[in-house]
Amino acid sequence: MSAKPGSAERFEAAGSDVDDARELYREAYRIGGMTVEPTAAEFGYRFTSTGDDDLSLRASQVEGRITGASFTQGEYVVSWMTRGEGVSDLLGSPMKFLHGQPAMFANDRPAQFDLIDYRLNMMHFSGAYLEGVAGETEGSVGPIRFDTTFRPSGAGLHRWNASVAAVAGVVYDDDSPALLRAEARRAAAVSLLETFPHLALRPPTEVAVAASARTRTAVEYLVANAHLPIRTEDVAAAAGMSLRSLQSAFRREFDVTPADYLRAVRLDRVRDDLRDADPGRTTVGDVARRWGFGHLGRFAAGYSRRFGEYPSATLASSNTIGTRPRSLG
CATH class of the missing domain: 1.10.10.60 (Homeodomain-like)
Structure with a gap:
């Protein structure tokens, strides 16, 4: 929970029980057909989330293998792996996780994945919030479809990493005032839209x-x-x-x-x-x-x-x- 009123909401879970890990990830990411299994003598997991309804920073670390099909809806998720190996969107445009290179999760449809002995950092944006920022900055309307195969590099990757570091510094600091938090959320949303190619779709x-x-x-x-x-x-x-x-x-x-x-x-x-x-x-x-x-x-x-x-x-x-x-x- 938060350290004081107005600070970011925090959640953390960790352990070595396979069934607990399966239940945690199934609930957090609407995962179906899920398997969780050790890859060595000891299995372990740790999951953290810090933020609010508009933007949360999450990290998932597992000593083991997790497979399944997630269904991301009502939010947009960008992730980058710092350890291990994995692939996502096996039924669409397969995306291999590359260390330090962010990529967008598939949205509004199932995406099968396979992750092994990994640490994955993630930014979760509320769909309504990100679409609102896109409307203000780009004049777009409705849902956004991102290119899940795109990986920023060079100056684009450098700008994205700098943006993530700045936003994280604000989100993780319980002394950050509300206005600074709002500015950090918006800066993160703008950076995402500027970094990753996307198409704004009209509402149904x-x-x-x-x-x-x-x-x-x-x-x-x-x-x-x-x-x-x-x-x-x-x-x-x-x-x-x-x-x-x-x-x-x-x-x-x-x-x-x-x-x-x-x-x-x-x-x-x-x-x-x-x-x-x-x-x-x-x-x-x-x-x-x-x-x-x-x-x-x-x-x-x-x-x-x-x-x-x-x-x-x-x-x-x-x-x-x-x-x-x-x-x-």
Whole structure:
């Protein structure tokens, strides 16, 4: 716990019991299909976390081997290994941990990992907080998809390390005033956004609230009929608008055309279906065609731009950790 009111919240757990370690990491990282096993005569683990709801600094050290599939949602995690070996995102874009080089965890989808006799440092950012900073500094809206294969080097790595050291000095100091803590959190978020390539994704389309009643009617029609071969003219008629008014309203309120909006809804539906599918009995092509995507090459390109992974990776990772939350889109 914190040393005094207003200081960072602290948590620490350590021991040599395999079952305790398994329970700790399963709860902390929503890990499914997890195995924990010694690699030598003595097994040991230590886990620490210091920070608040917006930003926490964590460290995990294990004398042993841990495997499983984590599911990171509602937050963004950057990590760097200082000892041992490991690989993450085995079902997506495999990422081998390199000592001293930070990398982003996969977000909003399962990522299998394998870690051996390691020490891993991590920064956890609240999703709402980081997306808010991205909105202020970049004008982006909604979730962010990071390139999990990118590793900063040279001047970029030096700036990142300097930022981490400065932020850690503030977070770990219980005498740091609240304003300094807020500035440190923001500096860490800005540094992350400047260091790691990313794509800002619009929120799931159904939760984008239209200002006008007629535009909301158009959105509701699109969502309800996304499985049908509807035309833009059909949407305009359902909303009681002219085609030109409909186009203008979507450009003004969502900065996309009605056709682009419908395509985003269908991509969300494809993602939901792929996540729930049996990889041995379902193909990407079957699901894509079910939602009106006839050209699989263009579909795959659009899918990867929206979700940061190929549809085949989503299908391959389906049902790996049991029941997962469905997207809102």
